[in-house]
Amino acid sequence: MRVLVVEDDARIASDLKAALESAGFRVESCGDGENAWFLGDTEEYDLVVLDLGLPRLDGLTVLKRWRGNGREMPVLVLTARGAWAERVEGIDAGADDYLPKPFRMEELVARARALVRRSAGRGSALQEAGELAIDTNRMFVSLRGVPLSVTALEYRLLSYLMLHKDRIIPPVELLEHLYGDEDAREANALEAVVARLRRKLGPNVLGTRRGFGYFLEPLGPGR
Template sequence: MRVLLVEDDDRIAGDITGSLVRAGYAVQRATDGEEAWFRGETEDFDAAILDLGLPKLDGLTVLKRWRAAGRGMPILVLSARGTWAERVDGIDAGADDYLPKPFRIEELLARLRAIIRRSAGRPGPVLENGPVVLDPRQMKVTVDGVPIALSPQEYRLLSYLMHHAGRVVPQLELTEHLYAQDYERDSNAIEVLVGRLRRKLGIDFIETRRGFGYLVPEPTE
């Protein structure tokens, strides 16, 4: 999952980035409102964490511009402004959730998981698809109840495909959402990663659609 973090405070941004990376997210950071607006409008992200108190362009304006441009990624607003009126302004502008500063990183991660889950139309935190179960709270994957040890990249790949079950995901999209922007991209990286993940899962779960991408079927009732 690729997350845009918009935060001008280096210490806060460092703490959030470290926690997100450990939780399996690929993080891109913007340090001011103008950069955030441009990147959010020209790049695809699975979610954004947006501070309101930004230089050059305030976060509320960034949020309104994104929504006016039709950008539908889930957005978690962070702000030291904690009044109910300011929270209402953020939600009315198109935020999916609002977290006042100071906050616990565990709550930020939980709220981020929730807005990504809702945007994918999944009410519960645990992803279940046939014998495969992925619990993002514990970063744990099981197949027929047996825990499977995955690398961070393998986990990200499986999580992304399961969040988009029923849709063929192009290889380029996977590359953009699994790796940081400055990653030196090998044209075969995704193919190799899919192969490793298939071997570890040990079941026929990820389909290859030649020339199109990869598919995890929709869960059956």
């Protein structure tokens, strides 16, 4: 975990650094707003600890510029005690959390960990097979990077095949999964869906193994 500490008071800065490092973070420091802005804009941090009173460029301005540029890393703001207007302002500017000064180091570390924990584990779940990719978050399918419009049923079929892309899926299994057992469709319904999908996908994407079932190309070694 990489952390940027922006703090002009050298003593506080070194205390912060010590505490965070002993908690397992890799810490980089910076004492003025200009440099902070540059670093936060160009480097990748898992967390920024930002003091608002800075020389050369105000902390709030720095934060707003980062957010304006689409930088989304979690930012923990240090504010003066009792300045609640400043806190609201900071939060509205895009801060993820703030800590009033003075504070205990244990608390800062606890909140730093919480922020990092929360920001982790986002991002879209993208699954691929050959030239085909499917984003289960956005429910999007793309072929060679080009978005492809599929119907709900086609999507369900593709996502099931994608989930089991290491084997061949028998038609019965697909029928069972696409429709329930109750409202069973006859096998031809599935064939129709496959045909319509292939028209969109082109050749060599959705394969058939006669007598066994359907699969996504490429199917492992062998075949």
